[in-house]
Amino acid sequence: MAKKIRVSKLLLILGIWLVLSANSYSNVFADFQTFQSDTNKVKSMFSDIEHLMDVGNFTTAYQKLDSVDLLSEQFDYEYGLAFSGVKRAEILLIKKQIDSALTSINKVIDQFPDSRLRFNFYNTQAAAYNYKGQSKQAIESFRKGLNFIELLPPSMRSRSIAAVHVNMAGAYHKLGDRSNTIKNYLEGLQFAESTKDSSFLTITLNNLGDTYNSYSEYERAEYYLKRAETIALQNNYKPDLLRIYLNLGNTFSNNEKYDEALKYYEQALALNKEVRPDTPPFQIIYNLGVLYSNKRQFTKAKDAFEESLQYCIELKITQGLYFNYKGLGDLYEKFTQPYTAISWYQKALDVATDLDQNLYIVQLHEKLYLTYKSVGETAQALKSLENFKALSDSIAKKESDAALSELESEIELNRQTEINRLLEEKQGIQERQLILTRNLNIAAVVVIVIILVLLYVVFRSGTDRKKVNLVLNKQKEELEELNQTKDKLFAIVAHDLRSPMASLQGILYMINSSELSLQEVKDLVISLEPTLQKNINTLDDLLAWARKQMSGISLNPQDIDTKPIIDDVISKQLYEIDAKNLTISNKIPGQTIACVDLNAFKLIIRNLLSNSIKFTQSNGSIEFDCTEGNGSVTFTIKDTGIGIPEDLHDSIFKDKSKTRLGTNMELGNGFGLSLCKEFAHRMNGEIYFESEENVGTTFFLTLPKSGQIKSNI
Template sequence: MIKRIVVYCIAAILILHFKAGARIGKSDAVNHADIDSLNERAYRQIHNNLAKTLLMLSDAEQLCIKTNYKKGLAVNYLYQAEVFNQRGYLKRAQLLYNHAIDLSRQNKDEYNIARAEEHLSSIQRNQGNLKEAGRLLYSSLNRLEKLNKPVDMVNIQQRIGVLKEKQKKHDEALKMYEASCVLAKKINYLYGEKKSYFDRAEMYADLNNTDSAIHYYNITLRIDTLTKDQFGKALSYIGLSNVYLKGGQLNKSISYANNAQLNADSVHAQNLLVEAIELLIKAYNQKEDLAGVTQWQQKLLQVERASSEANRNDAVLFVEVLKQQQEKQLAIQKQISEIQKESETKSVVLLCILVIMLIVVLLIFSVSYNYKKAKIYAADLNEKNRQINEHADSVDRLNEQILGQNTILEEDNNLKSTLLSIISHDLRHPLTNTKSIIELINLHLVSNQEAGHLYQHLEAQYNRAINLLDNLLYWIKSQVHDGKVEKTTINLYQILNSLVEEQKLSLQKKEILIFNKVDTDLEIYAENEVLKIIFRNLLSNAIKFTNSDGTIQFTSEMDGGNIRISIRDNGVGMNPNTLSRIQGLSHYTSRGTAGEDGSGLGLMLIRDLITKIDGSLTIESEQGEGSTFTIVLTNVTAPYYHFRRSSDQVV
């Protein structure tokens, strides 16, 4: 009777366990189609909005992990890798491609292994690892041949042709292009056929075989016209323009470049638009057509400014999405860990029940001997469980430490990438303008009077670049340097006058008056360069947002043992929303009253430096009435100083 009861209990436990597993499996099967749909919807908009794509893929990744859907997770990692590859995060992209390959091998998914190898080969080729790139491409091609995927095979053959061309094996490259063309025609894959012609045209153009290049570009152009592919037409026009420019046929080069910029603009292809405009500038420059050069240089500046603004906003949004993704990943890992612990607990409970039931049965037959035996086994089991729990806790702590380190490294890399992206663009503008102005002067295309104005403009561009570099260097120093600074006795009135002299050109241009009401004998004990950086940025900001014929004034005031220095302007001011954003964000910028650009580093640098010298910054502003920036400095009083109220001086 007792044996029968034990058997029934064990059977009931096993039935409940398998039913729970079946329910989980059924839930997973229902959700897999939704996960696949989410992955594909995210991938379809990868060329329009990378940040939104990454956010959707992050949601799909969490669903894959929760439901243990490995095939969907492999596809998800493949698409995420393409996002990071486009943003320039090559190491992370490679890691994700390899994860996708590992998961696909577990699922025996040869197609997604081939896709991942194809994308990895491009990264290896761009890094100069041509041998490894070739191995990956041929491996991918072999898999696709076995799976009978002719469209993908056409694309791989063309990639092999490009690789052969990069290795200077032009005959082998031509064979690959021809093979891909034959297969594309056979399956009526028009885009693949066109791509094979375009790649041949590019190769002949590099080899200066003008006639062959023009022939294949024209074939490509006819197919693009037939399929109404304006992006492809822009590429073909650019190729033709380049060929004619090298051959000195400037009118044809200009005609094709103009067609290229019109098609690129119609599909918002910014990179192709910039390339087409640069070709126009080169052609007009060779024709010595100053009006044409000036016209297209202005157009290029407009395009690059718009593209820079979009890239900056996209970079900030992408960083925010990365942070959200990391937070979600940490949350899901924590949830999975809790589920695993709960599952382990349930398993231990089931095991204990079985052991207890067995012990009860054994006790019936042998009360004395088996009781002692069971006691020893129970003690041994508890000790092993205790050791297992200790090891599990150690592993969890180690995983948390690793996740923390990874988070810090990701944040540092994201900060570096965002900062370099912003600085590289804002330095490129003055350097690009400087190059254009120098070319105009060297070509003697401007009068002496115009050259004088251009030299003044060069000086302004130079000052802006120097100030930007100063800001960058001191920002980096403030982030990584914790050593002691060298302080000295400084006359604040004289420092402010020297900074006003630096901005003399900008002040004269906007006809702004500056009143320096700081006490002429006020001396403070601080680091000279730090104060210059702080007040230079505040003065530059005030000039930027003050209208022509406006005024700016510096004032000082003793408040106990502290010194308050204020800079007030009667410029455009800020509404409450803008003021809140400036006080709350680490990076913010907008255009000045005369369209001046900014890097957004100034206020961020000021905050960091003021904090490091134990000071504080307050901002008061009203839209249409101007703004007041007040700095309170503590422990900066020199060992000796005298106050003498001077008359207001206009600088």
């Protein structure tokens, strides 16, 4: 009986424990269901907020974020709080409250260091830096964000990477880096077009069009902006359409099509009231100021600039301060109030310096130089000119150094590849030698006869080894010659091309930007021709040399009338001919047909003519003539120059030929005649000369009337 009571008690206790356990599990399950319900509610609220943002109702969207924060805090929903912080910063950016947006997103980054929204954090932070004009910080934040791209769902990664490239392009553009700007825009555009993503395509086309606006390439700008407008209208993308109208207005305004520009600005103002009712249209008003200034409507322009400036001061938009200060400076300078213009330019320069925007700073130093010069402030004008020149040269040098470094890297890679190939060949030879030695040792133990035979083989092997070493030494010498030629190429690029191109850049910039008289412009343009022709000739020779060294040259033989070709080459050297008062004549009859490659023939004639001009004194003469044989034509180029010294006769057609100064101290590149000889041989022809010092030189170029040219060098 007692045993039954104990069993009954045990069963009772067990039953109570099961009931309590069931209640406990029921509570946990209920809590889980509640959590799921709350998170779903938060996600639903996010959908509502994004819809409000899409339709431009940013004030209501911002207010609703407070409810999201409150609900997320109640059940410690970290994702909800982090997502709310991102959206809050985005709305502040749209409303142009840049400092508040940056403070907000920085707080979120510190508060949630392990969030799976870190890509969104840094992308929003970069956008804030972009608005503040801090392009370097923006690029750094974009790159940080890309480190967390794997946190995004796979379906979103490609689009997000493309979006970052587009945004980075904008930052690079503000730094004056055109190469990285266009490169990043085109990567974004390629993604958008391949995926048919109309929203992203609209944004990318709009940004690319705006970029070409800044480069004054208005035809390209209009093309991309019109494409963006068509897609935006088809899909009712109103916020994008607002930016497109503004940029199209800028395109037509800059291109002096003011009526069309005004139409787009008015459309942008109307759309701004609809999609951004809480954000003043300071950018549109600034651009209206530029338009009125160009139309010489002083009062309207001044009112527009001052209204836009006031908005930028209130919203703390630093870049807006720069543009409006500069706009007012340009306005007062245009209406001959130079001292007031200088005051506004100085304010703009202070802002540009704070923003570390080199292009803006260069423009303002030039503006200050011209304005100080107009009022006779010589010392201040000189100081501004020196600052302008120093910064312009610095920017040009960076671009030139980058291009030279890229070329050097490519050629060095080719050289290293060739060295590695030779090392592999040498290693293979050494391995074969080891195998041969081992076989000899084994054979020596077996029989004397075999030893004798193997000794003979060893002797032959030694002979082969010597031949291989001779080949290796020859290849080593060829590599050293190649390296010397490479150094020569760099010297030409660095000196003969970079210096004249830098001079050209300066002259063209002064023609485009400075207030020069018509006669001064004509004098500058006349001085451009010889420098430009010299650069073109040197580039042609460099291109032919580089192709010969790296990949070979394919020739395309055809029957051509040589007289007009030679006339064309002569016409492009007339400046140098006139400068020395030379008499030149082309006695080659019309319809003198030769079977040649057109470009190779031009290169030979141009180099031979350039040499004759270079080594002929003033008032001398140059004569082209020809004689025809059964299957060939021999062209002669005869001059009355200083001739070629006897000790140079054997070397002038070699790659390592030393250059001589011309009669007017002209320089040469040293490989023109070697190219002439190479091309003549490839066209089944030959080239030679006769020369007497202080009497003159005659070059003979014999080419076939018809025949097959070798295809490759």
